[in-house]
Amino acid sequence: IINYRYFFLYDDSEKIDFIxxxxxxxxxxxxxxxxxxxxxxxxxxxxxxxxxAIIIILILIDFILKI
Structure with a gap:
């Protein structure tokens, strides 16, 4: 018995299954x-x-509260 080991991408699993x-x-x-x-x-x-986005929102909130 000969064992081979191959590594394939998950995206190719359908093609490999078919073969x-x-x-x-x-x-x-x-x-x-x-x-x-x-x-x-x-x-x-x-x-x-x-x-x-979170940092920008926090800066805007800080700016609005200072006004």
Whole structure:
């Protein structure tokens, strides 16, 4: 028995499932929770935007209360 280990992106799972079923390949799934770099970058941008929005709102509230 020869064991091979491949790592694929979660986005490609449907394509991989189709290929495995078409070729009658039995595969074990070991899911490592590794996020895609692009997805991680998008989450960081959302976090920065939310943080900046909160800071701007707090500055505006402080400015209004001083008037």
């Amino acid at each position: 495995l079923k078409r070729n009658n390949i039995v595969a074990n799934i070991e899911s490592l929770l590794i996020n895609d770099f692009n997805q991680e970058k998008k989450l960081q941008l959302i976090y920065i935007k939310v943080a900046l």
